[in-house]
Amino acid sequence: MSAEILELAGGKSPDAKLGGDRDGAAKITPRPALLAGYWNLTELRYDYPLVLVADDTGVSPVRSLTAVIDGVLREIAPRGAEGEAARKHVLGIEREIRGLLSADAGGTLSELWGRAKNTLLARAEGAAADVLKENLDRARSALAYDGEMVDCGAETADTLIEHIWKAVQADKIRRLRGKIEILALRLSDILKADAMQSAEARDAESLERSVGTSFRDSFDFEAMSRLLIEAPAGDPLPEERRRRIGDALSVLDSQKFFAPWDGGEDTETYTFLFDSCAAAAEAFQARVAEMVALVKAISIAELEVENGYRESKHDPLFSGFDENALSPEDIASFPSYLVRLSAGRCEPAEKAHLIELLSSDLPVKILARSDDLLEGLSGKRFSFGAGMSDLASLALGQNNAYVLQSTASHLYQLRDRIVDGLTCPGPALFSVFSGSAGSNPDLPPYLVAAAAMEARAFPAFTYDPAAGADWAARFEVTGNPQAEADWPTHRLSYADQDLQTIAQDFAFTFVDFVACDPRYAQCFEPVPADGSDAALVPVSEFIDPEAEQAAEAVPYVMLLEDGGLVRKAVVDGRLIRAARRCRERWRSLQELGGIDNSHARNLLASARQAWEDEKERELAVLKGRPVEEPEAPTAEPAPAEAEAPIEEAPEEVLEEPAGDDPYIETPRCTTCDECTEINNAMFAYDDNRQAYIANPDGGTYREMVEAAESCQVAIIHPGKPRNPNEPGLEELIQRAESFM
């Protein structure tokens, strides 16, 4: 037994305590017993592998194979015995595809499906093969998604985030491109309309060119030109405006931020994928001037197509248009930058760039991947959290960037949050632990990553500054298993020496995570099977500050030996210290996420104390004095609100000037032109194109009466004649009677 192991139990030899006689030289391959059920991942249905859906709609850009297959089963395999065969075959091909991927085969879902199908068919015989083929063909046609498949491994985070980023980017570019193309089209339409008015556009030669070849002989272009030149043309565009539109158009046409719809191949465009923050920042700076020019051109174009550009107002504004005029929305409408930091340590200079970017407004999305959380053993020091894995906590301090931390195993569950981070206008940091350190060749990266998440060694959290004004809205730790607890607990069932089943709950602690790593094998000392283990306590209990410990307590974990035996193992003291630190970190994350927050707890305690004090005081008062009758409710009901007299809307009184003056019920006029045709000096239209009497003396009484008679809606009232000397008055007055 090494001196280090002795140290963990306070210098006392566990051997002495347990009375065992184990040979210290025999080491087991460490494996936490709690992971026993998950060893063979290809037999299990879980989030991985993933299908990176190959369409550019940006809607659910990633699906798990399990979800895709479930969709197929819903479609083709009815519940119950009827769908049993189809279900079995489809689940069989799912297992086969999983196996192909874990054996490092790559490809799209449809490719792997084809290979898996051939393998399965080769194994089947006779009629069974026919049924299998039919079921698989039906399932194949029900496959709703296709795309490249990825299993959980070192590159998963890079591939997945780049894939989602591309989908988000494509959507963003589609919108910006649509806007720019429409503006460019409208601007060129303005120029074209102007050109069509020019003399050159109307000469015989250009007219001939515009007709094409088929009917060229049928036209006399000279005559056509003569006619067109005689026709009145509108005013040509002012020179200044034509120049402005031309300038804006050339900026819109020559931008390099993305390729146009069709001319993708020969157009040189900028790249937005980088492998260092320094390079991304440099590229952004180099493109700022062009970005300003493009935003300016778009703004001018938007004004021009609306015919809203006023030189007196806008010229001074646009002449001073520079980098400072770019709004965050402007910057956000451009493609975002994806920086994939290489796994490993982050150099100080690079870290400085990273912090600078994270505290800026720039749309930079940074992926920092860690492969190994347990480096540093060689120096005999446990430096957990060194290198890249602490970047997320660092970014939290900036309070500005979107931050997501997760292990690769949980990325699928957090896919919506990844989309959020990639679509948010500002910077984002994705810190991911891949679990692919490679130190344990037996353990798939998925299990290592999932173990890190379980053990709180790399907990999941997200910080979204746009989600609200406070931490409660912005910060979440909900992705973690049993997030309320210090450690998640799981039931372990095993058979003891007498073949009796024992079921016991164990917490999966940081120590269990370390137990996955062969480099730390010497930190675990198996307890002999026949030894007394009275002093042994599980790690979670040993390091629980609230639990009382006997002085001689020794921490242990349940490990799985080769051959499937479960055995307790005593844990090195340094691991215990590291586990304590890990729990402290987790507790502070919990507090940020609103779980058992100490401020809230203190506040609650003081509020409760204040309440109790208050109640006690009240009780003392009551005890000291006779209890007063509680005040009777006031007998007098509140005076009923005086019923407001319902005010009737004052009736709109139609203007009916009594007397001898002629008038028109203007609101009823139907604009039929009858009266204005009779006399447009006497009758005229108002602002609503409805008739009124503009001048009662503008015509004769005869015209007035005739207008009244011809009015379709009979709204002209002629009044009395204004000129008593007009001939035929008597008859006219009689005719006017019915319109009075």
Added chain:
Amino acid sequence: MTDPIPQCVFRAEDERYTLADYQGEEPRWCTGCGDNAILAAVQRLCRDEQLPPERTVFVSGIGCSSRFPHYMNGYGFHGIHGRSLPVAEGIKMARPDLHVFVSTGDGDCCSIGTAHWIHAIRYNMDMTVMLHDNRVYGLTKMQVSPTSPQGLQTKTTPRGAYLEPLNPLTVTLGVANASFVAQAVDWIPELMHDIIESAFHHKGFSFIRVLQRCPEFLPDMFEPWVQDPAKTLLLVHEDGLQPSPSLSKTYKNQEAHDPADLTRAREIASVEDPIPVGILYRNDDMPRYEEIRPTDRSYTPDTIKGALEAELDKFTIAPANGGEDEDTAKP
């Protein structure tokens, strides 16, 4: 994108549009024609909404009513008989930012254009459609129309129209996706304006049947209704029309009708006398085709040409010998 100018600066700069800004050519309709009233109401709407004339399109087919685009100062498309709606749909699809108005007559819409009408209702694209229904073909000097009353003597039916007239309201209300159906009469300008205003604000295919007088060929057709306000049924509702008190004083025959009630709308639509006036049906939740099938790319002449050539290339017949000797490859 960046809008560095405060909106108030724009407003102070821009003149307000007046009625005259929407006036195109001088109307050539007969005096007393109901088309004038519709024109006045639409011009008032444009002025009240301050629609930039270059943002309006007036589309029509053939008939007296279809001269409408000439008299508006905006974009216009005086198209072919019965095809105003497909043209309007194409405009809306390509330029959803434009306000599209359609003027169509009882022949243009209910006879030669019926197929387009039915499907335009189903497409429910955002436009204001005014069916100028005078129940006769006036441009061809009094011929029978699908909405002419049975027995009407015209140049083409000297013994009187043989069939029951078609009711544009019940037809429209019977088509899937109908989203706005109203009826106006040219002799109550206040309501005509209010109905056109509601139709304009409705997002979808707003169909207004306007009963209008033809003083030249059917001078007495609507006389009983013009003279007797009791023969007009005003449909009033807080979600529909709210006539002014003075108008209500004249038109006392009113019914509170919720435009969401399709069943009652269909009942009201089938009544010929009294003439219902108001909004019969409105449903703001109907899907619109331009939203279901939006295009986010612009079709420049080059992209259209490219697409056409790619399509036509499919029919290219490769010469048998690889094109080396063209003459022998020709028949």
